[in-house]
Amino acid sequence: xxxxxxxxxxxxxxxxxxxxxxxxxxxxxxxxxxxxxxxxxxxxxxxxxxxxxxxxxxxxxxxxxxxxxxxxxxxxxxxxxxxxxxxxxxxxxxxxxxxxxxxxxxxxxxxxxxxxxxxxxxxxxxxxxxxxxxxxxxxxxxxxxxxxxxxxxxxxxxxxxxxxxxxxxxxxxxxxxxxxxxxxxxxxxxxxxxx
Amino acid sequence: xxxxxxxxxxxxxxxxxxxxxxxxxxxxxxxxxxxxxxxxxxxxxxxxxxxxxxxxxxxxxxxxxxxxxxxxxxxxxxxxxxxxxxxxxxxxxxxxxxxxxxxxxxxxxxxxxxxxxxxxxxxxxxxxxxxxxxxxxxxxxxxxxxxxxxxxxxxxxxxxxxxxxxxxxxxxxxxxxxxxxxxxxxxxxxxxxxxxxxxxxxxxxxxxxxxxxxxxxxxxxxxxxxxxxxxxxxxxxxxxxxxxxxxxxxxxxxxxxxxxxxxxxxxxxxxxxxxxxxxxxxxxxxxxxxxxxxxxxxxxxxxxxxxxxxxxxxxxxxxxxxxxxxxxxxxxxxxxxxxxxxxxxxxxxxxxxxxxxxxxxxxxxxxxxxxxxxxxxxxxxxxxx
Numbered sequence: 001x002x003x004x005x006x007x008x009x010x011x012x013x014x015x016x017x018x019x020x021x022x023x024x025x026x027x028x029x030x031x032x033x034x035x036x037x038x039x040x041x042x043x044x045x046x047x048x049x050x051x052x053x054x055x056x057x058x059x060x061x062x063x064x065x066x067x068x069x070x071x072x073x074x075x076x077x078x079x080x081x082x083x084x085x086x087x088x089x090x091x092x093x094x095x096x097x098x099x100x101x102x103x104x105x106x107x108x109x110x111x112x113x114x115x116x117x118x119x120x121x122x123x124x125x126x127x128x129x130x131x132x133x134x135x136x137x138x139x140x141x142x143x144x145x146x147x148x149x150x151x152x153x154x155x156x157x158x159x160x161x162x163x164x165x166x167x168x169x170x171x172x173x174x175x176x177x178x179x180x181x182x183x184x185x186x187x188x189x190x191x192x193x194x195x
Numbered sequence: 196x197x198x199x200x201x202x203x204x205x206x207x208x209x210x211x212x213x214x215x216x217x218x219x220x221x222x223x224x225x226x227x228x229x230x231x232x233x234x235x236x237x238x239x240x241x242x243x244x245x246x247x248x249x250x251x252x253x254x255x256x257x258x259x260x261x262x263x264x265x266x267x268x269x270x271x272x273x274x275x276x277x278x279x280x281x282x283x284x285x286x287x288x289x290x291x292x293x294x295x296x297x298x299x300x301x302x303x304x305x306x307x308x309x310x311x312x313x314x315x316x317x318x319x320x321x322x323x324x325x326x327x328x329x330x331x332x333x334x335x336x337x338x339x340x341x342x343x344x345x346x347x348x349x350x351x352x353x354x355x356x357x358x359x360x361x362x363x364x365x366x367x368x369x370x371x372x373x374x375x376x377x378x379x380x381x382x383x384x385x386x387x388x389x390x391x392x393x394x395x396x397x398x399x400x401x402x403x404x405x406x407x408x409x410x411x412x413x414x415x416x417x418x419x420x421x422x423x424x425x426x427x428x429x430x431x432x433x434x435x436x437x438x439x440x441x442x443x444x445x446x447x448x449x450x451x452x453x454x455x456x457x458x459x460x461x462x463x464x465x466x467x468x469x470x471x472x473x474x475x476x477x478x479x480x481x482x483x484x485x486x487x488x489x490x491x492x493x494x495x496x497x498x499x500x501x502x503x504x505x506x507x508x509x510x511x512x513x514x515x516x517x518x519x520x521x522x523x524x525x526x527x528x529x530x531x532x533x534x535x536x537x538x539x540x541x542x543x544x545x546x547x548x549x550x551x552x553x554x555x556x557x558x559x560x561x562x563x564x565x566x567x568x569x570x571x572x573x574x575x576x577x578x579x580x
Contacts (some may be wrong), residue, residue, distance in 0.1 A: 035300050035511030035530075064512045065299065093426050097514070099540040101529055114525065115514055115542075119426060119440060122447055147429025150550050152486075173256035174577060182261060189268050 038061045041124040049089055050125075054080060068125040077129050078139045083117060084127070085144055091127070092116040095145035100154065100159045102185045108133035108159060112139070131161065142165040158183030221249055224561070230256050232335055232565040235575030239552075239564070244559045251553045255546075266539040271297050271371055271506040274539070279365040281541065283578040284327055287313070287320040287356075288519045290369040295450055296515035299373045300508040309373040310452045314489045315386065316359065316368070317517075318482040322393055323352040324520035325479045328572050329400045333473060335569040337412050341403055348396035351389055358385070367429040371506040373499035383490050390483050396478050405473060414468035418555040418567035421466060428551040431544050432522025432572060433474045438466035444518040450487045454486050471570040507534050515569035521545050521572055541580060545573040 007016040039047065047068045051059050057080050060071040072080045084092045087109055097115040114127040131138055140163040141148045152163040160181040163169060171178065227238035238255035242250040262281065264272045271293075278289040292315055303312075326349045330342030333574045353363040360368035360379050368375050385410065406408050420430070426436040435442055445453045461477035464471030510532035516525030522544025527537040548571045555571075556564045 014559045035509045035513065036302060067514060086332060095429050096516075096523070096540040097527060097540065099527060100540075113527070115525075119442060145429065145514060146427045147398060147547060150546060172258075175256070175261040182264060186263075 002062050035065050038066060039063050039068065040066055042121065043068050043125075046090075046125060048124050053087060053089065054083065065098065067070075068165065069128060070125060071128050071130075074129045074131060074138055076120075077127075078144070081114070081144050084125075091118040091120040093119055095141070095147050095151075098141075098148055098155065100155045100161055100183065102159060103125065104185050110136045110159060112138055112161065120130065135162075136160065137162040137164060139164050141165055155183075157181075160184070185186075198243050205401045218246070226564075227254075233568065234331065234573060235578075236561050237549075237573070237575055237578070239568075241564070242559065246562075248556050248559055248561060250562055251556050251564070253549060254553050255549070255575070255578050256444045258575050260580065262580040263539055263541060267536055270534050271508070271536070273538075275369060276365070279367060280576060281543070281580060282519065282521060282545070283364060283521045284484060284574060285320045285324040286364055287316040287369070287525065288324075288517060290366070291317055291517060292517045292519075292526050293519065294369045294371050296513055296528050297506055297508055300511060300513040300528060300530060301371070301502070301506065301516050303458070303500050303502055306372040307452070308377075308395075308494060308496040309498045309500075311489045311493050312374050312378055312498065313369060314456070315441050315452065315486050316356070317353065318489070319352050319386075319389075319484045321482045321520045322397075323349050325475045325482075326352075326396070326400075328520075328569075329404065329473055331474075332566075332569040332572075333404060333410075335565050336410065338404070338410075340402055343395065344399055344403070348393055351392060355385060355389055358382070361564055372497065372502045373497070378496045382407070383493065386486060386490055388556055390486055393565050394480070394483050397476060397483070401476050405476065405560075411469065412531050413563075413566055414472060414570075415465070417468045417559060418570065419465065419467045419556055420551060424554065425466065425551070428554070429547045430522070431547060433471055433478065434522065434548050436461065437463035437470035437474050439464050442523075444516055444523055447515075450515070450517055452489075452492075455492065456485050458485050458488075468566055470569045475572075502546050505534050508532070514543065519544055521574065521576065521577070523547060524577075541577075543575045543577045543580060545575075546572070546580075549573050549578055 043066065044151050046061065047061050049066065050059065057076040058073050059080065062069045084090045094117040095114065096117050099113050101111045101113060103109045105110055110131040110133060112129050112131065116127060117124045129138060138161065140152055142152065143165065145154055150172060153169060155161050156163060156169050157171050157174045158181060221242050221244050224241040224243055225238060227233040228236040233239065238254040240252040240254065241248055262277055266277055269277065274293055275290050278293045279286045281289050293360035302524060326345040333341040357363050358368060359382065360366035412471040420438050422438045422440045425435050425440060439462060441462045442462055446460055458481045461474045463474050508530050510530055512529045514525060514527045516523050521543065524544050525542035528536045531537045552568060552571065555567045559567065
């Protein structure tokens, strides 16, 4: 973020007088905007209910544009997911998407994101957990939503995340003898020589 | 792979099992990857007792191109071309997903005319995709004729696409904030005329196949999946609706201007192959009605919002999805505020639908496996990405 440097208000072009030209031109930090949050009514209800119902699991509730985001400690994942599916106030019976995001900064972490949807209540949410990059390992949710099967196998291929308790964690989209994890940020996009 | 890891044959988990009956043994059969009935490069490993399937292991990945990784290195406008190539028989629907995701993240709305053009193109594309389905599905069962009729109609749709976007496939016509250019002058009259022809074509397929005795024998009661199982597997689209679950993104989470249009969502009850086929006939008819309504709503105006040429959405994460001919196609974008996404993940409907194949086929005959795979209507470009 912008550091309050010696030349106060230096990033305002209107008062750039002799002060800013005397010092070497400093590149202005890009001011990255955040996408605005606008939860739909059912999302607001859900965001209220989640901390009440899942009080024992040390969850953090936030929001991303129109979806409720729930951060869960990695060792509570299966319990939370089980409750989200079975508890009639949530009823998340549909796993839309399971994915891994490789966050390089600050110290290399994987985020596993579960996109859930409830056919009964027609509401949606994301569940997120963080894993260390050195030994990424998390319990499988195939016992809760069978549709997680191939998603987990694919993420195992591309990111090397281990899903404990998955019935058949063999390569799905990559060849058996493939070396490395091409989904990760440190894997180059083109690692072949021109020929 | 370590030395003491269990030896695997391309990820196979099937082992030869001796049959308790004397003198017979279960046979392993490989179907694909080069097999016309697998609709692309897809391999099924079957363990069969005579003609009956005892176990099935699907193998995918032959077309894996790393599209998601590639997307993370491209500008948002360039990603549209990659989305064209996911599900290569419904290009417009794919383009709509990525542009609406970026628009949602940037909080821009395309002009009303552009929204309607998008809807019309997407619905035409849905019909084109379903026409291809009827034809290839009939071929899966040995009927060659319907394909010829369906391709005749599909060709007309593609001619319309060509007049609008300049390409029969891989259009790259939608843009973040609108569409590339306005439609030609004769677009409305041409579309309405085409709607009449398509309606006739769909009726023709309906008469030719739906009530046919052999067709009914081959499809009804085959490959049944219940609504709960379908949800558990994460199925979507016609496959889910055939099992009695009413879920269509156009209605349940309306995007674009679908909330202004009046259309029905056909829902099946049996969850068998016949339902999955007939639902697509009904859906195509609904699409014709959507197109007519959308054309009636069209008014002259801009086709592009006033935004920067290079999209630079703010930091944040977004999940946007649309109802594709194959199901619920979604995209999850994590943006750091640059002109390229940090992470992009596609929710491919064919990939999810294909997962249930084993449950659907075990206990049926090999010839039925071909029919069941046909009704899942997969496109391998999207399964493998």
